[in-house]
Amino acid sequence: xxxxxxxxxxxxxxxxxxxxITNHVAMNLAANVLLALxxxxxxxxxxxxxxEFAALTDALCINIGTLSAxxxxxxxxxxxxxxxxxxxxxFDPVAVGATAFRRETAARLLELKPTAIRGNASEIIALxxxxxxxxxxxxxxxxxxxxxxxxxxxxxxxxxxxxxGPVDFVTxxxxxxxxxxxxxxxxxxxxxxxxxxxxxxxxxxxxxxxxEATLAALVSYAIAGExxxxxxQGPGSFAVAFLDTLYRLDGQQIDTYLRLExxxxx
Amino acid sequence: xxxxxxxxxxxxxxxxxxxxITNHVAMNLAANVLLALxxxxxxxxxxxxxxEFAALTDALCINIGTLSAxxxxxxxxxxxxxxxxxxxxxFDPVAVGATAFRRETAARLLELKPTAIRGNASEIIALxxxxxxxxxxxxxxxxxxxxxxxxxxxxxxxxxxxxxGPVDFVTxxxxxxxxxxxxxxxxxxxxxxxxxxxxxxxxxxxxxxxxEATLAALVSYAIAGExxxxxxQGPGSFAVAFLDTLYRLDGQQIDTYLRLExxxxx
Amino acid sequence: xxxxxxxxxxxxxxxxxxxxITNHVAMNLAANVLLALxxxxxxxxxxxxxxEFAALTDALCINIGTLSAxxxxxxxxxxxxxxxxxxxxxFDPVAVGATAFRRETAARLLELKPTAIRGNASEIIALxxxxxxxxxxxxxxxxxxxxxxxxxxxxxxxxxxxxxGPVDFVTxxxxxxxxxxxxxxxxxxxxxxxxxxxxxxxxxxxxxxxxEATLAALVSYAIAGExxxxxxQGPGSFAVAFLDTLYRLDGQQIDTYLRLExxxxx
Numbered sequence: 151x152x153x154x155x156x157x158x159x160x161x162x163x164x165x166x167x168x169x170x171i172t173n174h175v176a177m178n179l180a181a182n183v184l185l186a187l188x189x190x191x192x193x194x195x196x197x198x199x200x201x202e203f204a205a206l207t208d209a210l211c212i213n214i215g216t217l218s219a220x221x222x223x224x225x226x227x228x229x230x231x232x233x234x235x236x237x238x239x240x241f242d243p244v245a246v247g248a249t250a251f252r253r254e255t256a257a258r259l260l261e262l263k264p265t266a267i268r269g270n271a272s273e274i275i276a277l278x279x280x281x282x283x284x285x286x287x288x289x290x291x292x293x294x295x296x297x298x299x300x301x302x303x304x305x306x307x308x309x310x311x312x313x314x315g316p317v318d319f320v321t322x323x324x325x326x327x328x329x330x331x332x333x334x335x336x337x338x339x340x341x342x343x344x345x346x347x348x349x350x351x352x353x354x355x356x357x358x359x360x361x362e363a364t365l366a367a368l369v370s371y372a373i374a375g376e377x378x379x380x381x382x383q384g385p386g387s388f389a390v391a392f393l394d395t396l397y398r399l400d401g402q403q404i405d406t407y408l409r410l411e412x413x414x415x416x
Numbered sequence: 417x418x419x420x421x422x423x424x425x426x427x428x429x430x431x432x433x434x435x436x437i438t439n440h441v442a443m444n445l446a447a448n449v450l451l452a453l454x455x456x457x458x459x460x461x462x463x464x465x466x467x468e469f470a471a472l473t474d475a476l477c478i479n480i481g482t483l484s485a486x487x488x489x490x491x492x493x494x495x496x497x498x499x500x501x502x503x504x505x506x507f508d509p510v511a512v513g514a515t516a517f518r519r520e521t522a523a524r525l526l527e528l529k530p531t532a533i534r535g536n537a538s539e540i541i542a543l544x545x546x547x548x549x550x551x552x553x554x555x556x557x558x559x560x561x562x563x564x565x566x567x568x569x570x571x572x573x574x575x576x577x578x579x580x581g582p583v584d585f586v587t588x589x590x591x592x593x594x595x596x597x598x599x600x601x602x603x604x605x606x607x608x609x610x611x612x613x614x615x616x617x618x619x620x621x622x623x624x625x626x627x628e629a630t631l632a633a634l635v636s637y638a639i640a641g642e643x644x645x646x647x648x649q650g651p652g653s654f655a656v657a658f659l660d661t662l663y664r665l666d667g668q669q670i671d672t673y674l675r676l677e678x679x680x681x682x
Numbered sequence: 683x684x685x686x687x688x689x690x691x692x693x694x695x696x697x698x699x700x701x702x703i704t705n706h707v708a709m710n711l712a713a714n715v716l717l718a719l720x721x722x723x724x725x726x727x728x729x730x731x732x733x734e735f736a737a738l739t740d741a742l743c744i745n746i747g748t749l750s751a752x753x754x755x756x757x758x759x760x761x762x763x764x765x766x767x768x769x770x771x772x773f774d775p776v777a778v779g780a781t782a783f784r785r786e787t788a789a790r791l792l793e794l795k796p797t798a799i800r801g802n803a804s805e806i807i808a809l810x811x812x813x814x815x816x817x818x819x820x821x822x823x824x825x826x827x828x829x830x831x832x833x834x835x836x837x838x839x840x841x842x843x844x845x846x847g848p849v850d851f852v853t854x855x856x857x858x859x860x861x862x863x864x865x866x867x868x869x870x871x872x873x874x875x876x877x878x879x880x881x882x883x884x885x886x887x888x889x890x891x892x893x894e895a896t897l898a899a900l901v902s903y904a905i906a907g908e909x910x911x912x913x914x915q916g917p918g919s920f921a922v923a924f925l926d927t928l929y930r931l932d933g934q935q936i937d938t939y940l941r942l943e944x945x946x947x948x
Contacts, residue, residue, distance in 0.1 A: 433818045443707045444707050444708075444872060448918075451872055452916065452918070456819070456820050457818075457819075458819050459705070459706065459707050459747070459748050460748070460777075462749045462751065462783060464749070464781075465784065468783075469781055486750070656919055656922055659919075660917065664916055
């Protein structure tokens with residue numbers, strides 16, 4: 151059994167509680183993805199309860215896809231609590247390059263040192279302040295073009311950074327890996343990237359190696375996408391098959407499908 | 417035709433308008449479940465319009481899954497209006513044990529005497545103030561352990577209380593029943609419980625017996641789940657099949673599948 | 683290739699960015715519908731960023747399904763910006779007849795001259811202030827009964843008005859057309875009408891004829907529904923098939939299925 155399969159087995163055994171402050175488009179899918187995988191999602195974002203909940207959750211996922219001023223406050227409170235009690239938290243900088251409000255919110259969240267960051271290439275480039283032209287939520291840059299930005303971000307935050315796309319790239323500033331699995335239908339299902347950030351949080355809930363755990367999350371997700379596409383006729387049936395596949399995903403499938411390019415040194 | 421089938425036939429004939437103030441994860445599914453079944457859902461939660469709408473709806477469902485201060489105010493306004501004009505309303509105390517904000521909100525809503533309460537075992541125990549340890553939204557207690565809490569709650573509110581799980585339990589403090597239908601995939605689809613609370617509201621819209629109507633809602637839902645699972649390969653295809661099955665559910669299926677344990681006296 | 687097919691081909695070529703301020707029930711489906719069709723959706727509604735984003739989007743869709751005071755402010759800011767920079771914007775007056783809050787919000791948005799309005803018959807009648815009795819979000823009036831209201835609205839706003847139902851009606855005050863495609867399962871899937879308003883916005887993003895573009899949006903949608911129904915067993919499988927069908931829809935299917943009643947003069 152590969153390391154990735156072992157991480158997945160541990161996730162199912164511990165069924166971590168994963169608090170989300172995520173966008174309105176992603177909430178339902180993110181919860182279904184985590185339930186299918188074997189984790190326990192909870193969407194909690196009111197400032198009146200966000201700290202109390204963040205102190206008891208096993209992992210936290212913050213996503214700026216659909217911002218509002220009250221939620222920005224809650225995101226900061228939750229991330230501070232997570233950092234204070236030592237709970238891993240994942241930051242998903244959706245469309246961070248599009249508006250000043252997003253850039254400022256992201257900058258303040260970055261100061262709270264996310265355990266991992268997951269975004270598409272345009273988002274990672276914009277977050278590392280290298281001036282991407284991304285307007286919307288879909289990437290207009292290649293993953294390769296974002297590699298240096300990802301390494302710089304990892305060094306700045308001390309966390310893991312994952313750039314997802316046709317080939318995923320993940321780094322902790324010292325190690326890096328590329329995951330060549332996945333399928334072209336994945337970006338045709340809204341919020342599949344956002345939901346993946348919650349999956350990274352779930353894998354980080356109980357691990358001693360954040361890089362390995364994030365990598366296992368990317369691998370599981372991309373392989374599930376690849377298998378699901380075999381019974382898909384378009385994005386509708388793909389999304390259904392994807393949840394079924396996550397639910398049934400096992401170590402043998404991971405070992406069979408895995409196409410990893412690993413390089414320990416940068 | 418059983419009583420349950422008669423309640424379902426009446427729902428389809430009257431197509432009740434069911435106002436929801438429900439959580440962000442559940443909204444879409446709850447609306448689709450009601451449309452599939454034959455009712456007419458409406459999500460209306462702004463304090464500027466919530467009383468006006470609550471005065472014209474046929475039933476109301478309030479769910480505290482994703483709280484915020486403005487919505488807590490709207491929930492109270494809507495429940496007060498429903499009570500004032502005699503419209504049935506259902507309370508779904510999602511994750512009520514997790515934070516003080518939820519406990520306080522729930523306590524105030526309980527004072528407005530919900531016509532029915534539907535929750536999982538951990539939620540019903542926490543609501544009855546018996547100190548459950550539930551952290552997240554998924555139950556950590558058995559339905560059986562929540563029976564006394566349910567009866568106590570029913571006596572306190574004068575309403576019906578339903579505890580859903582592998583075997584559902586429903587009581588109005590005088591009568592009780594258990595529904596042994598359902599399927600293990602149901603808790604793997606997010607918000608399926610939340611959507612069920614809306615279904616209870618729809619069944620309560622036009623009935624002379626709230627206990628019987630709630631029981632019919634539980635039975636229809638659990639049997640639809642059981643039938644849907646026959647064509648499911650996981651939670652994704654289950655959710656799709658569940659909506660199809662609700663749409664086609666008929667009295668003969670209910671009579672064929674029904675596994676009810678009834679006991680009129682407590 | 684018909685005009686409708688040409689409009690669809692152009693949409694896929696340009697992949698327009700379509701900003702939505704839409705309701706909580708519709709957000710996920712609206713995004714998936716646009717992605718399946720080939721456009722790029724973005725849900726952005728905070729007043730802190732709504733003008734900045736509206737200045738860079740290719741089209742805007744505003745939907746009052748789940749209102750709140752902060753969003754009403756954002757809707758006005760976004761529509762004003764769209765009008766100022768000349769970006770097409772679509773107004774979807776969900777349940778406008780139900781409450782004073784909706785009527786007042788809609789009246790103010792109408793003053794900002796939407797490029798197109800799309801609603802069901804009850805909504806269009808209520809919006810034209812002809813006193814519909816619609817309580818909820820589902821239509822209680824026939825499309826035919828809304829034709830005069832649609833023409834009056836089109837003349838008042840100078841824009842296109844579409845009434846969708848069993849047979850869709852569209853007019854710009856001078857021209858009119860009826861689309862006889864579609865399927866009875868479509869109103870059984872929540873927010874399918876709301877998502878259609880986003881599709882109209884996507885078709886309007888790059889066109890010289892707003893009437894023709896709106897008509898092409900209605901035609902594509904209704905034909906996709908008709909084809910999808912062939913593999914549906916109920917509203918669950920219909921929704922899945924509908925996304926697959928939008929993804930694969932081609933000009934030949936449009937030409938084969940099209941049932942248009944066109945009349946250039948009113």
